[in-house]
Amino acid sequence: MFKKNETDQAEGAGATILETHPPQGTLLQLTPEEIQNWTLEQKDAWWLKNVYRGDMPQLTFRAAVTGAVLGGVLSLTNLYVGIRTGWTLGVGITSVTLSFALFKVLAKFRLGNEMTVLENNAMQSIATSAGYMTAPLVSSLPAFMLVTGKVIPAWQAAAWMIGLSLLGVLFAFPLKKRFINDEQLPFPEGYAAGVVMHNLHTGSGEDGLFRAKVLGAGGLVTAMVEFLRSEKATDLLRIPFLRLPGHWDDFIYRFATPKILGTPLKDLTVQWDSSLVMVAAGGIMGVRAGFSLLVGAAINYLVIAPILIQQGIIAGGGFKRITLWALWGGVAMMTTSSLYSFFAKPDVLLAAFRRKGPKSGATATDVLASIELPTRVSAIGIPVIGAIMVAMGYTFFGMNPWLGALAIPLVFVFSLIAITSTGLTSITPGGALGKLTQLTYSVLSPGNIANNITSAGIMSEVSLNASNLLMDIKPGYMLGAKPRQQAVGHVIGVFAGAAVAVPVYYLIFHGDLSLLTSEKLPMPGAVTWKGVAEVLTQGLSFLHPSARWAAAIGAGLGIALEWLHSRSLKAGRGGIPLSGVGLGLAMVLPFTDSLAMGGGAVAFWAVSKRLTTPGFWRRVLVDNQETLCAGGIAGGSIVGIILILLETLG
Numbered sequence: 001m002f003k004k005n006e007t008d009q010a011e012g013a014g015a016t017i018l019e020t021h022p023p024q025g026t027l028l029q030l031t032p033e034e035i036q037n038w039t040l041e042q043k044d045a046w047w048l049k050n051v052y053r054g055d056m057p058q059l060t061f062r063a064a065v066t067g068a069v070l071g072g073v074l075s076l077t078n079l080y081v082g083i084r085t086g087w088t089l090g091v092g093i094t095s096v097t098l099s100f101a102l103f104k105v106l107a108k109f110r111l112g113n114e115m116t117v118l119e120n121n122a123m124q125s126i127a128t129s130a131g132y133m134t135a136p137l138v139s140s141l142p143a144f145m146l147v148t149g150k151v152i153p154a155w156q157a158a159a160w161m162i163g164l165s166l167l168g169v170l171f172a173f174p175l176k177k178r179f180i181n182d183e184q185l186p187f188p189e190g191y192a193a194g195v196v197m198h199n200l201h202t203g204s205g206e207d208g209l210f211r212a213k214v215l216g217a218g219g220l221v222t223a224m225v226e227f228l229r230s231e232k233a234t235d236l237l238r239i240p241f242l243r244l245p246g247h248w249d250d251f252i253y254r255f256a257t258p259k260i261l262g263t264p265l266k267d268l269t270v271q272w273d274s275s276l277v278m279v280a281a282g283g284i285m286g287v288r289a290g291f292s293l294l295v296g297a298a299i300n301y302l303v304i305a306p307i308l309i310q311q312g313i314i315a316g317g318g319f320k321r322i323t324l325w326a327l328w329g330g331v332a333m334m335t336t337s338s339l340y341s342f343f344a345k346p347d348v349l350l351a352a353f354r355r356k357g358p359k360s361g362a363t364a365t366d367v368l369a370s371i372e373l374p375t376r377v378s379a380i381g382i383p384v385i386g387a388i389m390v391a392m393g394y395t396f397f398g399m400n401p402w403l404g405a406l407a408i409p410l411v412f413v414f415s416l417i418a419i420t421s422t423g424l425t426s427i428t429p430g431g432a433l434g435k436l437t438q439l440t441y442s443v444l445s446p447g448n449i450a451n452n453i454t455s456a457g458i459m460s461e462v463s464l465n466a467s468n469l470l471m472d473i474k475p476g477y478m479l480g481a482k483p484r485q486q487a488v489g490h491v492i493g494v495f496a497g498a499a500v501a502v503p504v505y506y507l508i509f510h511g512d513l514s515l516l517t518s519e520k521l522p523m524p525g526a527v528t529w530k531g532v533a534e535v536l537t538q539g540l541s542f543l544h545p546s547a548r549w550a551a552a553i554g555a556g557l558g559i560a561l562e563w564l565h566s567r568s569l570k571a572g573r574g575g576i577p578l579s580g581v582g583l584g585l586a587m588v589l590p591f592t593d594s595l596a597m598g599g600g601a602v603a604f605w606a607v608s609k610r611l612t613t614p615g616f617w618r619r620v621l622v623d624n625q626e627t628l629c630a631g632g633i634a635g636g637s638i639v640g641i642i643l644i645l646l647e648t649l650g
Helices: 032-037 040-050 061-085 092-108 117-132 140-148 154-182 188-202 206-229 231-236 248-254 277-285 287-311 319-343 346-353 375-397 401-425 430-444 449-479 483-509 524-538 545-570 580-586 591-610 616-623 625-649
Strands: 009-011 014-016
Touching: 040 154, 061 092, 061 117, 061 277, 061 483, 061 524, 061 591, 061 625, 092 117, 092 188, 092 206, 092 625, 117 154, 117 188, 117 449, 117 483, 140 154, 140 449, 140 524, 154 375, 154 401, 154 449, 154 483, 188 206, 188 449, 206 231, 206 277, 206 625, 231 625, 277 287, 277 591, 277 625, 287 319, 287 580, 287 591, 319 524, 319 545, 319 580, 375 401, 375 449, 401 430, 401 449, 430 449, 430 524, 449 483, 449 524, 483 625, 545 580, 591 616, 591 625, 616 625
Parallel strands: none
Antiparallel strands: 009 014
């Protein structure tokens, strides 16, 4: 998809340039040899003359408003999925497709002009930033509340999250110069988003509109299913005859109660959910993780839990009781699996701290000084915002100020690791880095669970935010956007996400801590943070002996599975179908969610193997699988959030 003008040559401080913009239908890229041998100044000069589109509208008023609105709304999809799975998803391609289609349709009715590709990119910067900033709401913040029994007020949570996100922006842009301008890491997901935007805006528009239709169809189907599952919604519209059951197996319980060792299946969370949101999430996660969820859920809920309930080790059925035991083996497996996978790639770790030496002809001149975010903004902003975060941590959470202050410089180290991994593989090692930060603070502040969670939360959330933002900056670099305007867009997105996601989150659980980690709001991310903090600060002695054995076995399995997978890949056999992270996650999710996500992943994989010839259904279900699933997640999640609010407030 990328093409390099073969006559471009490096000369002096820059390059001999034949054209000032890429021709229609072409994206320019340096060759690997040029990336390796040119100085940063030469690369910047080449980009400025060949790629930069300074005369094209970018962060316009309509782009800002569209990005803020879409980002705010789509942040709810991350909130909903995060509550159910502990994961957060990028909303970039969803927002790009929606905004492209919206302004394409408006232009057809002569109600305005189509967005330029850089307006769409600026809009994506805002929407993506809004989506990423919601992560603490489903991880460290609820974990702190569960550990301390203290409900953090909404305004404090919003201020804390905004501060973390702004630090992520301030750390990201100085590192952009190294990882994107100089080393030109691929950032595969960002690359894909850049290609999607380029294709939408340089083609006839037919593919873009088709993609938008697929996105809309996926959203409409899942939204309709969520609506028809709601008793309140169907009664409100007086259509109870169209109501769908919450679970497809509900009708079985009218005639019988299936059990395992005396425990009803529904008390083991073994049910077939009628919602399609988690099925769509499974279509994005991939078949290895999905298959692992199915296997882990079957072992946990069909074998282990019934036996332990029968023996009285688990005090009865229900998700919360079962997961209080199962989370220890699951968290141990996720922890060792992610850490082994992370440290098994020493090249990524070494690359994070290795700088290429100065090349011949390098100078101190910055030809992009007038359009890059000035370094002084980060140089001043990081210590200022960092000091504010330390003060907030002390005031809101009782965090030790010295430990909070130490987190700020450590963020730089963890950001280097996270960005390098994300830039090379598109995999942001959130699980591994979260555990490492908690381990660090268990040594620095032994026995203090609250300090462990809040201090580690600064390091983890800021470094992950910075790496994800650089993934978003990559397509802007590819398309010739102004870096300063992307920085402003990210800041707008931070406030847009906070303005929508935080109030909705607090309306959902309305200060009732008993709802967190319930079957309604399982919060597996928070369960993991809380579980790791308790083990690191209290040790394993407070656990039932069987849970200690589960933790030990889970830790060993996590390492063994990743070792086998890496060995299989090196041998050219394509890896093994089981993931330690997937198996462990199944231990802290209800069976219904694992079944839906795992079933979705396997189903889409099977369809891709079945539909091998070009045609309409292959185009929808295979070629646009990610778009279809993204639409399904967005539509169902937003309606799901609305329905939860209706039930909560009603």
